[in-house]
Amino acid sequence: MTAAVVAVFVGAYVLIATERIHRVAAALGGAALMVLLGVVDAHVAFFSEETGVDWNVIFLLLGMMMIVSVLKQTGVFDFLAIWAAKKVHGRPFALMVMLVSITAIASALLDNVTTVLLIAPVTLLVCDRLAIAPVPFLIAEALASNIGGMATLVGDPPNIIIASRADLSFNDFLVNLAPLAVILMFVFVGLCRIMFRSAFTYDEARAADVMELDEREVIRDRGLLIRSLVVLAAVMAGFIAHSALHVEPSLVALLGAGALVAVSNLQPEEYLEEVEWPTLVFFIGLFIMVGALVEVGVIESLGKTVTEAVGSQYFLASSVLLWGSAVLSGIVDNIPYVATVSPLVQGLVNSAGADTPEGLGLWWALAAGADLGGNATAVGASANVVIIGIAARNGHPISFWNFTKYGLVVAAVTIAITWPYLWLRYYAFG
Amino acid sequence: MRARDLAEPFPTVSLDADAMAAAQTMAAARLPGLIVCGDDGRPYTVLPGSQVLNFIIPKYVQVQPGLARAFDERASDELSIKLANHTVRDMVPKPAEADELPVVDVDATAIEVAAVMARMHSPVAAVIDGNRVLGAITVSRLLTHFLPA
Numbered sequence: 001m002t003a004a005v006v007a008v009f010v011g012a013y014v015l016i017a018t019e020r021i022h023r024v025a026a027a028l029g030g031a032a033l034m035v036l037l038g039v040v041d042a043h044v045a046f047f048s049e050e051t052g053v054d055w056n057v058i059f060l061l062l063g064m065m066m067i068v069s070v071l072k073q074t075g076v077f078d079f080l081a082i083w084a085a086k087k088v089h090g091r092p093f094a095l096m097v098m099l100v101s102i103t104a105i106a107s108a109l110l111d112n113v114t115t116v117l118l119i120a121p122v123t124l125l126v127c128d129r130l131a132i133a134p135v136p137f138l139i140a141e142a143l144a145s146n147i148g149g150m151a152t153l154v155g156d157p158p159n160i161i162i163a164s165r166a167d168l169s170f171n172d173f174l175v176n177l178a179p180l181a182v183i184l185m186f187v188f189v190g191l192c193r194i195m196f197r198s199a200f201t202y203d204e205a206r207a208a209d210v211m212e213l214d215e216r217e218v219i220r221d222r223g224l225l226i227r228s229l230v231v232l233a234a235v236m237a238g239f240i241a242h243s244a245l246h247v248e249p250s251l252v253a254l255l256g257a258g259a260l261v262a263v264s265n266l267q268p269e270e271y272l273e274e275v276e277w278p279t280l281v282f283f284i285g286l287f288i289m290v291g292a293l294v295e296v297g298v299i300e301s302l303g304k305t306v307t308e309a310v311g312s313q314y315f316l317a318s319s320v321l322l323w324g325s326a327v328l329s330g331i332v333d334n335i336p337y338v339a340t341v342s343p344l345v346q347g348l349v350n351s352a353g354a355d356t357p358e359g360l361g362l363w364w365a366l367a368a369g370a371d372l373g374g375n376a377t378a379v380g381a382s383a384n385v386v387i388i389g390i391a392a393r394n395g396h397p398i399s400f401w402n403f404t405k406y407g408l409v410v411a412a413v414t415i416a417i418t419w420p421y422l423w424l425r426y427y428a429f430g
Numbered sequence: 431m432r433a434r435d436l437a438e439p440f441p442t443v444s445l446d447a448d449a450m451a452a453a454q455t456m457a458a459a460r461l462p463g464l465i466v467c468g469d470d471g472r473p474y475t476v477l478p479g480s481q482v483l484n485f486i487i488p489k490y491v492q493v494q495p496g497l498a499r500a501f502d503e504r505a506s507d508e509l510s511i512k513l514a515n516h517t518v519r520d521m522v523p524k525p526a527e528a529d530e531l532p533v534v535d536v537d538a539t540a541i542e543v544a545a546v547m548a549r550m551h552s553p554v555a556a557v558i559d560g561n562r563v564l565g566a567i568t569v570s571r572l573l574t575h576f577l578p579a
Binding site: 075078082118120121122124125128129209212213214215217218220390393394395 | 488489490491493494496497499500502504505
């Protein structure tokens, strides 16, 4: 039975990684086979905390997607980008710094893909007005979204999975990964200066064109914008206080989404517009497949083997997790990767001590590796794929290697900086 | 009434015609579209005015219509510059989308013409007699026929 379960899991994983069939079909097909094999029943799939669908992850994603749907209607991203372009008087490098900063901050608070979907169109507009090539700006935004997304629990789906599995709070991410994200953003800005140096041609006349843009014009509904920002601030406060309030982040997000629906007067098709149902269903299929591995004891056996192999070499394990996750996340989707590896890391963390710096360092290594590794290739993260699609539709094709040659540098440098950060914080002086 | 009776003289352009000139022809005569002929003189496709707008208006504005408000008059005027140095071929839908043409035979009935235009969302149907373009039927001409005063 165990061999059959492993075969189904590996088969589905190969299909997901190679994209031979849609990842939702692969995950649901794998989950269905686990049911047919008799390993998974309704209790195992839906109600067990160890083996079932992690509803906290599903509903946190759903709530955040609904919040984004409402925010999208306000034009706030268009406003911010035009305001930023005017603030720097159309100077290209300063503009890039502003845009990547906005993208990174927004990606920490919202979903990466949505952030780049909202920031890319206005980036194209500003670059058009400045008569400069938009490709470096778009690539930089995708890379920044993956760095910024690492900073919080809600910033990147792997973080949500890790938080739920490890029982880590929003503040845990804020205290442990946000400082690293800030450091990496400073380094990233320096890298942009070098990597895209030929893109920063300043034309005073074109800059004057940008100063003519009126950012207030792009706000579609000022009242809705104010109400949305108030609710978003309340949601963030709820995330920060969720441990003290004993309310799960998923409930905070759902309450926020509900509040926005109540105050926005939008129709269901509008406030559900950004809900990626295929992604949510993919997560459900994935959780059931991983749950089956747990159910038949594969994860426990693997966990024991890994724990024995690691012994007390937790920094070595952390290093392998960081670099290994980065390499794998550059090649395959980091969501199934983290969903699969998390139970293994859990075993390792338990042996190190769940609340010890050594144990926590393992979780942060996994999160940083998976989030930052997505920058390595054009297909390493959803945000990269989305940016490449937007660029192509607007007549600025970005080839796989054109993206990857920048992404690889950024991924390698950011991981290389993360490594000593982990060592210093959790192993040398932890 | 047959297509030959409804057809009106209509300008045609070749695929290699200048895009700006084609758009100006459309604008000057207030036409809903132009018939585009291939190298063999037969209709290749209909270029509706909306396709010209689709070519001119940046995709990012089409995706995020709120951005259109950021364009001042001067920026709007500059959009038409995009037509310069382009041909009609650059503006027409890709071949896969143009497999079926809004073309009717001279003997087609008014309902047949309307069905072709409705199915293809085309404001114009070219009327051909053998290999020769006899003219075209516009939506307004067809509606005038269906809705007599």
